[in-house]
Amino acid sequence: MKDIMRVKCLLSSDVEALLNQQIKKEAHSSSIYLAMASWCNQNGFDFSSDYFFKQAEEERQHQLKFFKYVLDMGGTAISPEITAVKTEFNSFREIFEDALDQEISVTQSIKNIAARCYKEQDFVTVEFLNWFFKEQREEEYKARRALELFELIGEEGTGSWEIDKNVGKIKYSSEAE
Amino acid sequence: MAITITAPNTTTLNWTKVFGNYAGTIYQSDSESCWYVEFAGKTARFDYRNILKLKKAVYNIDIEALLLNSEKAADLEILFICACDHCYVLSLLEIIALKDLLQGTFVMLELNHIIHDRLVRI
Numbered sequence: 001m002k003d004i005m006r007v008k009c010l011l012s013s014d015v016e017a018l019l020n021q022q023i024k025k026e027a028h029s030s031s032i033y034l035a036m037a038s039w040c041n042q043n044g045f046d047f048s049s050d051y052f053f054k055q056a057e058e059e060r061q062h063q064l065k066f067f068k069y070v071l072d073m074g075g076t077a078i079s080p081e082i083t084a085v086k087t088e089f090n091s092f093r094e095i096f097e098d099a100l101d102q103e104i105s106v107t108q109s110i111k112n113i114a115a116r117c118y119k120e121q122d123f124v125t126v127e128f129l130n131w132f133f134k135e136q137r138e139e140e141y142k143a144r145r146a147l148e149l150f151e152l153i154g155e156e157g158t159g160s161w162e163i164d165k166n167v168g169k170i171k172y173s174s175e176a177e
Numbered sequence: 178m179a180i181t182i183t184a185p186n187t188t189t190l191n192w193t194k195v196f197g198n199y200a201g202t203i204y205q206s207d208s209e210s211c212w213y214v215e216f217a218g219k220t221a222r223f224d225y226r227n228i229l230k231l232k233k234a235v236y237n238i239d240i241e242a243l244l245l246n247s248e249k250a251a252d253l254e255i256l257f258i259c260a261c262d263h264c265y266v267l268s269l270l271e272i273i274a275l276k277d278l279l280q281g282t283f284v285m286l287e288l289n290h291i292i293h294d295r296l297v298r299i
């Protein structure tokens with residue numbers, strides 16, 4: 001009897017389901033960042049607003065990367081429904097706390113997919129995921145740096161204005177490449 | 178157009194039985210790269226995409242909720258698979274039987290995959 005399932009698709013149904021879940025997570029991230037960009041813009045934090053617009057764009061690219069991978073491997077990529085996007089924030093600082101939480105949850109979720117891949121020896125998908133691990137290093141670094149500005153500068157007086165200006169300058173250029 | 182064959186002669190058709198239970202049988206046709214599901218009084222052809230859609234549709238039915246449902250309405254579930262010629266109108270017992278049939282089938286297909294890996298591929 002032919003192994004039709006394997007001939008048609010490289011991914012196991014479990015890995016395929018996890019990748020589709022990740023597609024949804026990335027799409028959700030993109031929407032959250034867009035909501036953050038909106039809040040920052042309305043409250044006069046233009047640099048932060050730009051920063052989150054860029055993040056939203058990046059998350060969209062991540063979503064498409066996963067989407068195309070699933071299709072390339074013969075799987076079914078599902079366009080996700082995005083619900084429960086937080087649009088109200090209590091403070092400028094809360095936004096950056098949420099942003100870091102979001103990135104941490106994405107890293108954890110990709111680690112979970114990789115663990116599943118190792119278990120079933122899907123090294124092809126592991127290799128694909130490696131790009132994301134490097135990306136998450138940068139994403140978490142930037143989110144952490146932004147939050148640290150609140151400690152370093154403080155929000156009193158022109159503090160928030162100063163923080164906002166510095167958010168625009170955050171870059172990840174490390175020798176740990 | 179529905180391709181429905183009743184009481185198929187599986188030997189002349191070269192179908193391999195994948196799994197069967199009290200309510201039905203699923204065969205694989207290597208030459209056509211598809212499966213034939215003999216269930217609820219008919220034999221229906223499913224290709225790779227469609228059998229996965231059927232699996233998803235059946236697995237997504239909340240059997241527990243149907244069991245606990247005390248409404249007087251008939252406990253019939255309509256399974257309609259997009260871009261597939263077949264549709265099933267099933268009672269609760271038939272849903273349970275079909276789910277069992279599909280579960281057994283996918284276990285056998287997984288086993289077949291492992292055997293291929295061990296014997297031929299690695």
Ligand SMILES: [Fe+2]
Binds near residue numbers: 058062
């Ligand atoms: Fe991402």
Ligand SMILES: [Fe+2]
Binds near residue numbers: 029059103106139
């Ligand atoms: Fe991110």
